[in-house]
Amino acid sequence: MIIWIGIGIALIGGLVIALIMISFFSTWLKALLAKAPVGFTTLLAMRLRGVPVGLIVDARVTAVKASLPLTTDQLEAHYLAEGNVVQTVQSIIAASKANITLNWDRACAIDLATRGTSKSVLEAVRTSINPKVIDCVIEGRDTIDGVAKDGIQVKVRARVTVRSNLDRYVGSAQEETVIARVGESIVSTIGSSENYKVVLENPNSITEKVLDRGLDQGTAFEILSIDIADVDLGENRGAALRSSQAAADKEVAQAHAEIRRAAAVALEQENVAKVQEMQAKLVEAEAQIPLAMAEAFRSGNLGVMDYYRLRNVEADTDMRSSISKDTD
Numbered sequence: 001m002i003i004w005i006g007i008g009i010a011l012i013g014g015l016v017i018a019l020i021m022i023s024f025f026s027t028w029l030k031a032l033l034a035k036a037p038v039g040f041t042t043l044l045a046m047r048l049r050g051v052p053v054g055l056i057v058d059a060r061v062t063a064v065k066a067s068l069p070l071t072t073d074q075l076e077a078h079y080l081a082e083g084n085v086v087q088t089v090q091s092i093i094a095a096s097k098a099n100i101t102l103n104w105d106r107a108c109a110i111d112l113a114t115r116g117t118s119k120s121v122l123e124a125v126r127t128s129i130n131p132k133v134i135d136c137v138i139e140g141r142d143t144i145d146g147v148a149k150d151g152i153q154v155k156v157r158a159r160v161t162v163r164s165n166l167d168r169y170v171g172s173a174q175e176e177t178v179i180a181r182v183g184e185s186i187v188s189t190i191g192s193s194e195n196y197k198v199v200l201e202n203p204n205s206i207t208e209k210v211l212d213r214g215l216d217q218g219t220a221f222e223i224l225s226i227d228i229a230d231v232d233l234g235e236n237r238g239a240a241l242r243s244s245q246a247a248a249d250k251e252v253a254q255a256h257a258e259i260r261r262a263a264a265v266a267l268e269q270e271n272v273a274k275v276q277e278m279q280a281k282l283v284e285a286e287a288q289i290p291l292a293m294a295e296a297f298r299s300g301n302l303g304v305m306d307y308y309r310l311r312n313v314e315a316d317t318d319m320r321s322s323i324s325k326d327t328d
Contacts, residue, residue: 031057036064042072051076059089066093074104083111084120091125095166098129102166113170124220128164131224134175135159138183143232146190151238154190154199156206157230158182162221172220181215182226196233203228 031038038057046053056075063070070089079085088104088111095102102125111121136144136158143155160182165172189206193199199206207226216223296302 034061091121131163146187150195152196153234155232161224169220185210
Protein backbone atom coordinates (compact mmCIF):
# COMPACT_ATOMS: atom_id res chain seq x y z
CA MET A 1 0.00 0.00 0.00
CA ILE A 2 2.76 2.38 0.91
CA ILE A 3 4.53 1.49 -2.30
CA TRP A 4 1.48 2.41 -4.36
CA ILE A 5 1.15 5.75 -2.54
CA GLY A 6 4.79 6.50 -3.27
CA ILE A 7 4.29 5.56 -6.89
CA GLY A 8 1.25 7.87 -7.08
CA ILE A 9 3.10 10.77 -5.57
CA ALA A 10 6.01 10.18 -7.94
CA LEU A 11 3.61 10.10 -10.90
CA ILE A 12 1.93 13.33 -9.78
CA GLY A 13 5.32 14.98 -9.29
CA GLY A 14 6.51 13.79 -12.66
CA LEU A 15 3.31 15.04 -14.27
CA VAL A 16 3.75 18.48 -12.66
CA ILE A 17 7.35 18.62 -13.79
CA ALA A 18 6.33 17.57 -17.28
CA LEU A 19 3.65 20.25 -17.45
CA ILE A 20 6.13 22.88 -16.25
CA MET A 21 8.67 21.76 -18.81
CA ILE A 22 6.05 21.79 -21.55
CA SER A 23 4.79 25.30 -20.60
CA PHE A 24 8.30 26.75 -20.46
CA PHE A 25 9.84 24.59 -23.19
CA SER A 26 9.39 27.08 -26.05
CA THR A 27 10.73 29.96 -23.98
CA TRP A 28 13.64 27.86 -22.69
CA LEU A 29 14.46 26.61 -26.18
CA LYS A 30 14.34 30.12 -27.66
CA ALA A 31 16.75 31.41 -25.03
CA LEU A 32 19.01 28.40 -25.49
CA LEU A 33 19.19 28.78 -29.26
CA ALA A 34 19.90 32.51 -28.87
CA LYS A 35 22.87 31.62 -26.62
CA ALA A 36 21.15 33.32 -23.68
CA PRO A 37 20.12 30.26 -21.66
CA VAL A 38 17.68 30.54 -18.77
CA GLY A 39 17.10 27.59 -16.45
CA PHE A 40 13.71 26.01 -15.78
CA THR A 41 13.97 26.87 -12.09
CA THR A 42 14.58 30.52 -12.96
CA LEU A 43 11.59 30.53 -15.27
CA LEU A 44 9.40 28.94 -12.61
CA ALA A 45 10.60 31.41 -9.95
CA MET A 46 9.76 34.36 -12.24
CA ARG A 47 6.29 32.94 -12.85
CA LEU A 48 5.71 32.58 -9.11
CA ARG A 49 6.83 36.21 -8.51
CA GLY A 50 4.34 37.44 -11.11
CA VAL A 51 7.00 38.51 -13.60
CA PRO A 52 6.18 38.11 -17.32
CA VAL A 53 8.56 35.38 -18.39
CA GLY A 54 8.37 36.11 -22.10
CA LEU A 55 9.18 39.81 -21.62
CA ILE A 56 12.26 39.13 -19.48
CA VAL A 57 13.56 36.37 -21.75
CA ASP A 58 13.05 38.47 -24.90
CA ALA A 59 14.84 41.42 -23.28
CA ARG A 60 17.75 39.16 -22.26
CA VAL A 61 17.98 37.67 -25.75
CA THR A 62 18.05 41.18 -27.25
CA ALA A 63 20.77 42.28 -24.84
CA VAL A 64 22.92 39.18 -25.41
CA LYS A 65 22.63 39.54 -29.17
CA ALA A 66 23.92 43.10 -28.74
CA SER A 67 26.85 41.78 -26.67
CA LEU A 68 25.43 43.11 -23.41
CA PRO A 69 25.76 40.51 -20.62
CA LEU A 70 22.58 41.30 -18.72
CA THR A 71 21.22 38.69 -16.32
CA THR A 72 17.62 37.82 -15.69
CA ASP A 73 17.99 39.06 -12.10
CA GLN A 74 18.87 42.56 -13.33
CA LEU A 75 15.98 42.63 -15.78
CA GLU A 76 13.55 41.20 -13.24
CA ALA A 77 14.61 43.70 -10.53
CA HIS A 78 14.02 46.63 -12.89
CA TYR A 79 10.60 45.28 -13.85
CA LEU A 80 9.59 44.88 -10.22
CA ALA A 81 10.65 48.51 -9.66
CA GLU A 82 8.00 49.43 -12.28
CA GLY A 83 10.59 50.28 -14.88
CA ASN A 84 10.30 49.89 -18.63
CA VAL A 85 12.60 46.94 -19.31
CA VAL A 86 12.33 47.03 -23.10
CA GLN A 87 13.13 50.74 -23.47
CA THR A 88 15.97 50.50 -20.97
CA VAL A 89 17.60 47.65 -22.90
CA GLN A 90 17.07 49.49 -26.19
CA SER A 91 18.65 52.64 -24.74
CA ILE A 92 21.77 50.76 -23.62
CA ILE A 93 22.08 49.13 -27.05
CA ALA A 94 21.70 52.50 -28.78
CA ALA A 95 24.30 54.08 -26.48
CA SER A 96 26.70 51.18 -27.05
CA LYS A 97 26.40 51.45 -30.82
CA ALA A 98 27.09 55.20 -30.59
CA ASN A 99 30.15 54.68 -28.34
CA ILE A 100 28.40 56.42 -25.44
CA THR A 101 29.15 55.11 -21.97
CA LEU A 102 25.93 54.06 -20.26
CA ASN A 103 25.79 51.24 -17.75
CA TRP A 104 22.71 49.32 -16.66
CA ASP A 105 22.33 51.02 -13.27
CA ARG A 106 22.39 54.54 -14.72
CA ALA A 107 19.99 53.57 -17.49
CA CYS A 108 17.59 52.16 -14.88
CA ALA A 109 17.90 55.33 -12.80
CA ILE A 110 17.09 57.54 -15.81
CA ASP A 111 14.15 55.31 -16.76
CA LEU A 112 12.68 55.45 -13.25
CA ALA A 113 13.32 59.22 -13.00
CA THR A 114 11.42 59.91 -16.23
CA ARG A 115 8.53 57.59 -15.38
CA GLY A 116 5.21 59.42 -15.52
CA THR A 117 6.62 62.25 -17.65
CA SER A 118 6.82 62.90 -21.37
CA LYS A 119 10.51 61.92 -21.30
CA SER A 120 12.09 58.48 -21.45
CA VAL A 121 15.52 56.95 -21.17
CA LEU A 122 15.43 56.05 -24.86
CA GLU A 123 14.67 59.66 -25.78
CA ALA A 124 17.52 60.84 -23.56
CA VAL A 125 19.97 58.54 -25.37
CA ARG A 126 18.64 59.54 -28.77
CA THR A 127 19.01 63.21 -27.87
CA SER A 128 22.56 62.50 -26.79
CA ILE A 129 23.25 60.86 -30.15
CA ASN A 130 21.27 63.30 -32.31
CA PRO A 131 21.25 66.81 -30.76
CA LYS A 132 17.86 68.40 -30.32
CA VAL A 133 16.84 71.90 -31.43
CA ILE A 134 14.68 73.83 -28.94
CA ASP A 135 12.74 76.94 -29.95
CA CYS A 136 12.94 79.57 -27.23
CA VAL A 137 9.25 80.28 -26.70
CA ILE A 138 8.54 82.05 -23.41
CA GLU A 139 5.00 82.54 -22.09
CA GLY A 140 3.42 81.84 -25.48
CA ARG A 141 5.53 84.44 -27.32
CA ASP A 142 7.57 83.51 -30.38
CA THR A 143 10.22 86.15 -29.73
CA ILE A 144 12.45 87.23 -26.88
CA ASP A 145 12.03 90.99 -26.41
CA GLY A 146 14.72 93.27 -25.03
CA VAL A 147 15.26 97.03 -24.93
CA ALA A 148 18.61 98.57 -25.84
CA LYS A 149 20.03 101.60 -24.05
CA ASP A 150 18.59 103.95 -26.68
CA GLY A 151 15.08 102.78 -25.79
CA ILE A 152 14.40 100.79 -28.98
CA GLN A 153 12.81 97.38 -28.50
CA VAL A 154 14.54 94.45 -30.23
CA LYS A 155 12.70 91.17 -30.87
CA VAL A 156 14.84 88.06 -31.30
CA ARG A 157 13.88 84.55 -32.41
CA ALA A 158 16.39 82.13 -30.95
CA ARG A 159 16.98 78.38 -31.20
CA VAL A 160 19.12 76.31 -28.86
CA THR A 161 20.81 73.09 -29.92
CA VAL A 162 21.27 70.76 -26.96
CA ARG A 163 22.55 67.26 -26.31
CA SER A 164 21.58 65.08 -23.37
CA ASN A 165 24.18 64.76 -20.63
CA LEU A 166 23.53 61.24 -19.35
CA ASP A 167 25.92 61.61 -16.40
CA ARG A 168 23.72 64.26 -14.78
CA TYR A 169 20.35 63.51 -16.37
CA VAL A 170 18.82 62.31 -13.11
CA GLY A 171 17.81 65.13 -10.77
CA SER A 172 18.77 67.94 -13.17
CA ALA A 173 16.71 70.72 -14.70
CA GLN A 174 14.98 70.12 -18.02
CA GLU A 175 14.22 72.12 -21.17
CA GLU A 176 12.14 74.79 -19.44
CA THR A 177 15.12 75.89 -17.35
CA VAL A 178 17.37 76.06 -20.42
CA ILE A 179 14.81 78.19 -22.28
CA ALA A 180 14.36 80.52 -19.30
CA ARG A 181 18.11 80.98 -18.85
CA VAL A 182 18.72 81.63 -22.53
CA GLY A 183 15.85 84.12 -22.67
CA GLU A 184 17.11 85.97 -19.60
CA SER A 185 20.65 86.15 -20.98
CA ILE A 186 19.48 87.43 -24.38
CA VAL A 187 17.38 90.15 -22.74
CA SER A 188 20.33 91.13 -20.55
CA THR A 189 22.70 91.24 -23.54
CA ILE A 190 20.31 93.40 -25.57
CA GLY A 191 19.82 95.70 -22.60
CA SER A 192 23.59 96.23 -22.28
CA SER A 193 23.93 97.19 -25.97
CA GLU A 194 24.46 100.90 -26.67
CA ASN A 195 21.75 100.98 -29.33
CA TYR A 196 19.70 98.72 -31.54
CA LYS A 197 22.12 99.10 -34.46
CA VAL A 198 24.75 97.11 -32.58
CA VAL A 199 22.35 94.18 -32.29
CA LEU A 200 21.26 94.36 -35.91
CA GLU A 201 24.81 94.65 -37.23
CA ASN A 202 26.20 91.71 -35.26
CA PRO A 203 23.61 89.26 -33.90
CA ASN A 204 26.40 86.75 -33.23
CA SER A 205 27.63 88.95 -30.40
CA ILE A 206 24.49 87.97 -28.49
CA THR A 207 25.10 84.24 -28.85
CA GLU A 208 28.78 84.55 -28.01
CA LYS A 209 28.09 86.39 -24.76
CA VAL A 210 25.27 84.00 -23.84
CA LEU A 211 27.37 80.88 -24.47
CA ASP A 212 30.18 82.23 -22.30
CA ARG A 213 27.87 82.24 -19.26
CA GLY A 214 27.63 78.44 -18.99
CA LEU A 215 23.84 78.26 -18.95
CA ASP A 216 23.79 74.45 -19.03
CA GLN A 217 25.14 74.08 -15.50
CA GLY A 218 22.80 72.00 -13.36
CA THR A 219 20.68 70.93 -16.34
CA ALA A 220 20.28 67.58 -18.06
CA PHE A 221 21.65 69.00 -21.31
CA GLU A 222 24.82 70.32 -22.86
CA ILE A 223 24.28 73.44 -24.95
CA LEU A 224 26.04 73.05 -28.29
CA SER A 225 24.99 76.30 -29.93
CA ILE A 226 22.56 79.20 -29.71
CA ASP A 227 21.40 80.49 -33.09
CA ILE A 228 19.58 83.73 -33.84
CA ALA A 229 16.93 82.93 -36.46
CA ASP A 230 15.53 86.43 -36.86
CA VAL A 231 15.88 89.94 -35.43
CA ASP A 232 13.09 92.53 -35.65
CA LEU A 233 12.57 96.00 -34.24
CA GLY A 234 9.67 96.71 -31.95
CA GLU A 235 8.35 99.83 -30.29
CA ASN A 236 10.32 102.85 -29.18
CA ARG A 237 9.92 102.09 -25.50
CA GLY A 238 12.18 104.96 -24.46
CA ALA A 239 10.03 107.54 -26.24
CA ALA A 240 6.88 105.95 -24.86
CA LEU A 241 8.29 106.09 -21.33
CA ARG A 242 9.38 109.71 -21.76
CA SER A 243 5.94 110.60 -23.13
CA SER A 244 4.28 108.88 -20.20
CA GLN A 245 6.60 110.68 -17.79
CA ALA A 246 5.85 114.02 -19.45
CA ALA A 247 2.11 113.37 -19.19
CA ALA A 248 2.54 112.45 -15.53
CA ASP A 249 4.60 115.61 -14.88
CA LYS A 250 1.91 117.66 -16.64
CA GLU A 251 -0.79 116.22 -14.43
CA VAL A 252 1.32 116.93 -11.35
CA ALA A 253 1.92 120.53 -12.47
CA GLN A 254 -1.79 120.99 -13.16
CA ALA A 255 -2.58 119.65 -9.72
CA HIS A 256 -0.12 122.10 -8.12
CA ALA A 257 -1.58 124.96 -10.21
CA GLU A 258 -5.08 124.01 -9.13
CA ILE A 259 -3.92 124.05 -5.52
CA ARG A 260 -2.45 127.53 -5.97
CA ARG A 261 -5.62 128.77 -7.74
CA ALA A 262 -7.79 127.42 -4.95
CA ALA A 263 -5.52 129.12 -2.42
CA ALA A 264 -5.78 132.43 -4.34
CA VAL A 265 -9.58 132.16 -4.49
CA ALA A 266 -9.69 131.47 -0.78
CA LEU A 267 -7.42 134.46 -0.09
CA GLU A 268 -9.62 136.66 -2.27
CA GLN A 269 -12.69 135.61 -0.37
CA GLU A 270 -10.90 136.32 2.88
CA ASN A 271 -10.04 139.85 1.63
CA VAL A 272 -13.64 140.44 0.58
CA ALA A 273 -14.76 139.40 4.02
CA LYS A 274 -12.21 141.76 5.59
CA VAL A 275 -13.43 144.68 3.38
CA GLN A 276 -17.00 143.98 4.40
CA GLU A 277 -15.90 143.87 8.01
CA MET A 278 -14.14 147.24 7.68
CA GLN A 279 -17.18 148.75 5.96
CA ALA A 280 -19.34 147.55 8.79
CA LYS A 281 -16.96 149.17 11.27
CA LEU A 282 -17.05 152.40 9.20
CA VAL A 283 -20.84 152.46 9.24
CA GLU A 284 -20.76 151.80 12.96
CA ALA A 285 -18.30 154.67 13.43
CA GLU A 286 -20.41 157.05 11.30
CA ALA A 287 -23.43 156.13 13.39
CA GLN A 288 -21.56 157.44 16.44
CA ILE A 289 -21.15 160.96 14.93
CA PRO A 290 -24.70 162.24 15.64
CA LEU A 291 -24.42 160.89 19.16
CA ALA A 292 -21.12 162.69 19.64
CA MET A 293 -22.59 165.95 18.28
CA ALA A 294 -25.56 165.68 20.64
CA GLU A 295 -23.18 165.12 23.55
CA ALA A 296 -21.17 168.16 22.39
CA PHE A 297 -24.35 170.34 22.40
CA ARG A 298 -25.21 169.21 25.89
CA SER A 299 -21.72 169.79 27.19
CA GLY A 300 -21.46 173.24 25.51
CA ASN A 301 -18.52 172.30 23.33
CA LEU A 302 -20.57 172.87 20.14
CA GLY A 303 -22.72 175.88 19.41
CA VAL A 304 -25.56 176.49 17.02
CA MET A 305 -23.44 178.50 14.62
CA ASP A 306 -20.80 175.80 14.63
CA TYR A 307 -23.45 173.30 13.76
CA TYR A 308 -24.77 175.41 10.87
CA ARG A 309 -21.28 175.97 9.50
CA LEU A 310 -20.77 172.22 9.59
CA ARG A 311 -24.00 171.70 7.72
CA ASN A 312 -22.99 174.31 5.13
CA VAL A 313 -19.67 172.55 4.60
CA GLU A 314 -21.48 169.24 4.11
CA ALA A 315 -23.95 170.83 1.65
CA ASP A 316 -21.09 172.45 -0.26
CA THR A 317 -19.24 169.12 -0.42
CA ASP A 318 -22.34 167.33 -1.68
CA MET A 319 -22.87 170.00 -4.34
CA ARG A 320 -19.26 169.77 -5.56
CA SER A 321 -19.56 165.98 -5.70
CA SER A 322 -22.78 166.19 -7.69
CA ILE A 323 -21.24 168.70 -10.14
CA SER A 324 -18.20 166.44 -10.52
CA LYS A 325 -20.36 163.41 -11.34
CA ASP A 326 -22.39 165.36 -13.93
CA THR A 327 -19.19 166.55 -15.59
CA ASP A 328 -17.86 163.00 -15.90
